[in-house]
Amino acid sequence: xxxxxxxxxxxxxxxxxxxxxxxxxxxxxxxxxxxxxxxxxxxxxxxxxxxxxxxxxxxxxxxxxxxxxxxxxxxxxxxxxxxxxxxxxxxxxxxxxxxxxxxxxxxxxxxxxxxxxxxxxxxxxxxxxxxxxxxxxxxxxxxxxxxxxxxxxxxxxxxxxxxxxxxxxxxxxxxxxxxxxxxxxxxxxxxxxxxxxxxxxxxxxxxxxxxxxxxxxxxxxxxxxxxxxxxxxxxxxxxxxxxxxxxxxxxxxxxxxxxxxxxxxxxxxxxxxxxxxxxxxxxxxxxxxxxxxxxxxxxxxxxxxxxxxxxxxxxxxxxxxxxxxxxxxxxxxxxxxxxxxxxxxxxxxxxxxxxxxxxxxxxxxxxxxxxxxxxxxxxxxxxxxxxxxxxxxxxxxxxxxxxxxxxxxxxxxxxxxxxxxxxxxxxxxxxxxxxxxxxxxxxxxxxxxxxxxxxxxxxxxxxxxxxxxxxxxx
Amino acid sequence: xxxxxxxxxxxxxxxxxxxxxxxxxxxxxxxxxxxxxxxxxxxxxxxxxxxxxxxxxxxxxxxxxxxxxxxxxxxxxxxxxxxxxxxxxxxxxxxxxxxxxxxxxxxxxxxxxxxxxxxxxxxxxxxxxxxxxxxxxxxxxxxxxxxxxxxxxxxxxxxxxxxxxxxxxxxxxxxxxxxxxxxxxxxxxxxxxxxxxxxxxxxxxxxxxxxxxxxxxxxxxxxxxxxxxxxxxxxxxxxxxxxxxxxxxxxxxxxxxxxxxxxxxxxxxxxxxxxxxxxxxxxxxxxxxxxxxxxxxxxxxxxxxxxxxxxxxxxxxxxxxxxxxxxxxxxxxxxxxxxxxxxxxxxxxxxxxxxxxxxxxxxxxxxxxxxxxxxxxxxxxxxxxxxxxxxxxxxxxxxxxxxxxxxxxxxxxxxxxxxxxxxxxxxxxxxxxxxxxxxxxxxxxxxxxxxxxxxxxxxxxxx
Numbered sequence: 047x048x049x050x051x052x053x054x055x056x057x058x059x060x061x062x063x064x065x066x067x068x069x070x071x072x073x074x075x076x077x078x079x080x081x082x083x084x085x086x087x088x089x090x091x092x093x094x095x096x097x098x099x100x101x102x103x104x105x106x107x108x109x110x111x112x113x114x115x116x117x118x119x120x121x122x123x124x125x126x127x128x129x130x131x132x133x134x135x136x137x138x139x140x141x142x143x144x145x146x147x148x149x150x151x152x153x154x155x156x157x158x159x160x161x162x163x164x165x166x167x168x169x170x171x172x173x174x175x176x177x178x179x180x181x182x183x184x185x186x187x188x189x190x191x192x193x194x195x196x197x198x199x200x201x202x203x204x205x206x207x208x209x210x211x212x213x214x215x216x217x218x219x220x221x222x223x224x225x226x227x228x229x230x231x232x233x234x235x236x237x238x239x240x241x242x243x244x245x246x247x248x249x250x251x252x253x254x255x256x257x258x259x260x261x262x263x264x265x266x267x268x269x270x271x272x273x274x275x276x277x278x279x280x281x282x283x284x285x286x287x288x289x290x291x292x293x294x295x296x297x298x299x300x301x302x303x304x305x306x307x308x309x310x311x312x313x314x315x316x317x318x319x320x321x322x323x324x325x326x327x328x329x330x331x332x333x334x335x336x337x338x339x340x341x342x343x344x345x346x347x348x349x350x351x352x353x354x355x356x357x358x359x360x361x362x363x364x365x366x367x368x369x370x371x372x373x374x375x376x377x378x379x380x381x382x383x384x385x386x387x388x389x390x391x392x393x394x395x396x397x398x399x400x401x402x403x404x405x406x407x408x409x410x411x412x413x414x415x416x417x418x419x420x421x422x423x424x425x426x427x428x429x430x431x432x433x434x435x436x437x438x439x440x441x442x443x444x445x446x447x448x449x450x451x452x453x454x455x456x457x458x459x460x461x462x463x464x465x466x467x468x469x470x471x472x473x474x475x476x477x478x479x480x481x482x483x484x485x486x487x488x489x490x491x492x493x494x495x496x497x498x499x500x501x502x503x504x505x506x507x508x509x510x511x512x513x514x515x516x517x518x519x520x
Numbered sequence: 521x522x523x524x525x526x527x528x529x530x531x532x533x534x535x536x537x538x539x540x541x542x543x544x545x546x547x548x549x550x551x552x553x554x555x556x557x558x559x560x561x562x563x564x565x566x567x568x569x570x571x572x573x574x575x576x577x578x579x580x581x582x583x584x585x586x587x588x589x590x591x592x593x594x595x596x597x598x599x600x601x602x603x604x605x606x607x608x609x610x611x612x613x614x615x616x617x618x619x620x621x622x623x624x625x626x627x628x629x630x631x632x633x634x635x636x637x638x639x640x641x642x643x644x645x646x647x648x649x650x651x652x653x654x655x656x657x658x659x660x661x662x663x664x665x666x667x668x669x670x671x672x673x674x675x676x677x678x679x680x681x682x683x684x685x686x687x688x689x690x691x692x693x694x695x696x697x698x699x700x701x702x703x704x705x706x707x708x709x710x711x712x713x714x715x716x717x718x719x720x721x722x723x724x725x726x727x728x729x730x731x732x733x734x735x736x737x738x739x740x741x742x743x744x745x746x747x748x749x750x751x752x753x754x755x756x757x758x759x760x761x762x763x764x765x766x767x768x769x770x771x772x773x774x775x776x777x778x779x780x781x782x783x784x785x786x787x788x789x790x791x792x793x794x795x796x797x798x799x800x801x802x803x804x805x806x807x808x809x810x811x812x813x814x815x816x817x818x819x820x821x822x823x824x825x826x827x828x829x830x831x832x833x834x835x836x837x838x839x840x841x842x843x844x845x846x847x848x849x850x851x852x853x854x855x856x857x858x859x860x861x862x863x864x865x866x867x868x869x870x871x872x873x874x875x876x877x878x879x880x881x882x883x884x885x886x887x888x889x890x891x892x893x894x895x896x897x898x899x900x901x902x903x904x905x906x907x908x909x910x911x912x913x914x915x916x917x918x919x920x921x922x923x924x925x926x927x928x929x930x931x932x933x934x935x936x937x938x939x940x941x942x943x944x945x946x947x948x949x950x951x952x953x954x955x956x957x958x959x960x961x962x963x964x965x966x967x968x969x970x971x972x973x974x975x976x977x978x979x980x981x982x983x
Contacts, residue, residue, distance in 0.1 A: 052688075053640065053664075054641050055743055059702040060640045061706070062623075062626055064625075065668070066645040067537065069668065069706070069707060072912035073705075075947065084624055093650055100652065101676065435628065436624045467625060468581070
C-alpha cells in the first residue's frame with residue numbers, strides 16, 4: 047500500500063524543468079532550485095514509437111532484469127579451444143563479424159580475411175580458388191554472434207582457429223573470441239599474404255596449445271577483476287589494451303614457463319609485444335555479459351552492436367536474435383603512414399561489443415593516453431563518456447573511471463533514449479583498408495547509423511504490450 | 521518592393537515560447553514586415569508557406585528563419601539582431617547547466633539531482649506528443665510531475681496516473697496551468713502567502729481565482745495541486761484528484777481542503793465525494809455550474825475558517841450609457857470564461873486559451889495579440905468583458921499591452937469590464953495593474969463573478 051503522504055509536499059522543492067523556458071525563469075525568479083533539461087524533439091518519426099515502448103508495462107522491470115544480468119556477469123577466462131569443437135563449427139563454414147552478410151555484399155577486408163581463412167584451412171591453393179569457393183557458396187558464412195562468439199574487425203573464424211573460452215560464473219553462459227594476431231598486416235584487417243598465414247600457423251601450432259596448457263594449470267582467470275584494474279591503469283579496453291595485456295602476461299607467465307617451457311619465451315615475446323592481445327579476451331568477456339541480458343520480453347536494452355564492413359547492426363534484448371541495420375560509416379580517425387580517408391573501409395568488427403557492455407568509447411574518460419583519437423583533448427574524452435550517460439540505463443558497478451571520481455562507466459544502451467536524445471553511441475575502432483589484402487590503415491571514432499536504432503525501436507513498438515484498457519486508434 | 525530572407529539552421533533548438541518572443545522582437549524592428557523564427561515543424565512550415573515564403577529543405581530538428589523586410593539592409597540588421605537574441609538564449613540555457621554537460625532527458629536530470637539535493641518535482645512543458653516520455657521519466661525517478669503540456673492523449677494520461685499510483689507520486693495534468701508546492705509556484709502561478717488551505721484543482725484559472733481572493737482576505741495556502749482538466753472525466757476517473765486529496769489530508773500544514781472543478785461526471789463525482797467524506801480534513805467543494813461560483817467558494821472557505829468576508833477590491837469606471845447589444849467575453853482562462861458565462865446568463869464568450877487558439881502560438885496570458893484583435897472587433901453598443909491573470913510566467917505588464925485596445929473600445933462607446941485575477945504580491949503589482957487598466961477606461965474587479973455581473977448589468981439596463 048502506497049502511503050497517502052507525498053514526498054513532494056515536504057521539504058524544500060527542487061525542480062527539474064523540461065520545455066518552455068518561461069516557466070524555468072519563473073522558478074529562478076522565486077529562487078527555487080532547479081535543473082533545466084536541454085530538451086529537443088526526438089529523432090524524426092520516432093515520437094509515437096517511443097511512447098508506445100515506454101507505455102509497455104513490462105518495460106521497466108524487463109530493463110532492470112536485463113541490465114542487472116549484464117552488469118552482474120562475472121566473466122572468467124577458462125581456456126582456449128579450437129573453433130570447430132568449441133562452436134560446433136563444421137568444416138567449410140566460416141564465421142564473420144557483424145550482422146549476416148554474403149560474399150556479394152562483403153567489403154574488401156572481409157573478403158580478404160575469408161580468402162586467408164580458406165588458405166589457412168587448406169580448402170584452396172590460391173586466392174582465386176578461395177574466392178570461387180566463397181562466391182559459389184561452397185564455403186558457408188555465418189555471423190559470429192549466432193554461435194555465441196565475437197571477432198574483431200573482419201572477425202573471420204574458421205574451424206581450426208583457437209578461441210578464448212570465457213564463462214560467466216554468475217549466470218553460466220559461455221562466449222568465445224579468436225586470438226589476437228597483432229597490428230598491421232593481419233588477417234582480421236583483410237591481409238592474407240605469406241607472412242600473415244605463417245603467423246596464423248604459428249598460433250595454430252604453438253600459441254594455442256601453450257595457452258591451453260597454461261590455463262589448464264592456472265585455472266579460471268577472473269577477467270572482470272582484471273578489466274576493472276586495467277581501466278584504472280588507463281585502458282578503455284577497445285583501442286587501448288596495454289595495461290590489460292600486461293596484467294594478463296603477469297597472470298600467465300609463471301604457468302607458461304612451467305607448462306610449456308620450450309615455447310614460453312616466444313609466446314611471452316609475442317603476447318608482450320602486442321598491446322592489443324587482451325582485446326579479444328575483453329570482447330569475449332563483454333559478449334558473455336551482454337548475452338546474459340538477452341531475451342527479456344519488453345526490454346529495450348541493446349545487447350549487441352556489430353559491423354560487417356557494410357552494415358552496422360544492433361540486437362535488442364526484447365527482440366531475440368533479430369538484427370536491425372543501417373549503413374556502416376567510414377571512421378573518423380588517424381591514419382598510419384601515407385594512408386588517408388580514401389583508403390578506409392566502412393566500419394567493421396564485433397569489437398563494439400565492448401561499447402555494448404560499457405567499455406571502449408563509453409569508457410574513453412579512463413584512457414587519456416589515447417585522446418588523440420577524439421580530437422586531442424582530455425576534456426573531449428571526458429565529454430564522450432559523459433554523453434553516454436544520457437543513453438544508458440546504469441553506471442557499471444565494477445568498471446569504474448578514476449578520473450570521474452570512480453564513477454561507474456555508462457552501461458546499457460536503451461534504444462528509446464537514443465531516439466529521444468539523438469545521441470548515438472561513441473565507438474572507438476580500428477580502420478581497415480578498403481582493398482582486400484591491405485590490412486590496417488588507421489584507428490579512430492565512428493558514428494553508428496541512427497536508423498539501426500530507430501528500426502529496432504519501431505519493432506519493439508510493434509510488439510509492445512499496450513497496457514491498461516485498449517487505446518484508441520491513433 | 522519588399523525582400524525575403526529564408527534559412528534553415530540545422531540542429532538549433534529553442535522552445536516555442538522563447539522563439540515567439542524572438543519573432544515578436546524582430547517583427548518590431550524598423551523595416552521588418554514579417555518575422556517567423558520557429559522550429560521547422562509541419563505546422564510552422566505550413567504557416568510560413570501560407571505567408572508566401574519560398575521554403576528550404578528543413579525538418580522538425582531545424583530552426584526555420586523567414587523574414588520579410590523593406591530591403592537587404594533591413595534584413596541584414598534583423599539577422600544580426602536574431603543572432604544576438606539566439607546567443608542570449610544559448611547563454612541563458614548554459615547558465616542553468618550542469619558543471620560539464622546538460623541533461624537531455626528528465627530521467628538524466630533527476631538522476632543528477634538539483635542543487636545540492638535530490639530533485640523533488642518535475643515540470644514538463646514540452647510539446648504534447650513528447651510529454652509522455654518526460655513525465656514517465658519523472659514518475660519512475662520517484663518525482664511528482666506537473667504536465668503543463670496539452671494535446672496529450674487521454675490513454676497516456678491514464679497510464680501515467682496509474683504508474684504514479686504504483687510508485688507513490690502525483691501527476692498534475694496534463695494541461696495543468698498552475699500549482700503551488702511548498703511555496704514554489706509552477707506554471708502560471710500567483711505569489712500566495714503560506715497558510716492553512718490546501719487546494720485540489722481540475723481547473724487552473726479556477727484555482728487562481730479562489731486562491732487570489734483568499735490571499736486578498738489574508739488567508740494563505742499550504743499547497744495548490746492541479747490535476748488537469750480531464751482528471752474527473754469517466755476515463756481518468758479522478759485518479760489524481762483522489763491521490764491529491766489523500767496527500768493533503770496527510771499534510772500537517774493543511775487544515776482545510778478546497779476542491780475546484782467544473783462539474784465531474786456522476787460516477788467520478790460519487791467517488792470523489794465519498795473520498796472527501798472519509799478525510800479527517802474538512803473539504804469545501806467549488807463545482808462550477810451547480811449554483812456555485814468561484815467567489816462564493818472562496819467566501820465559503822473564509823466562513824469555514826471563521827474569517828469575515830471582506831469587500832472584494834474593485835475599481836469601477838464612471839457610469840456609461842447602457843449598452844444595447846451583446847456581452848462579449850474575451851477570455852484567456854477557460855474556467856474564468858465558463859464562470860462568467862454562467863454568471864452573466866447570456867452573451868458570446870471565447871476562451872482564447874483553448875487548444876484551438878494556442879496551436880503554434882503563445883498562450884494569451886503571454887501574448888495579447890489575438891485578444892486585442894477580438895477587442896477591436898467589438899461593435900459600439902456591445903459590452904466587452906475580459907480577464908487579466910497576473911503571476912509568475914504571465915505577461916510581465918499585461919495592462920500596458922491591453923490599455924490601447926481598451927481605450928480605443930471605450931472611445932468608440934464599448935464599455936470594458938476586466939476581471940483582474942492576482943494577488944497583492946504578484947510581480948506585476950495588483951494595484952498598479954488595476955490603476956493602469958482603470959486609467960484606460962475599464963471597470964476592474966478582482967472577482968470574476970462580480971465582473972461578469974457588472975458587465976451584464978451594463979446591458980440589463982437597456983432591456
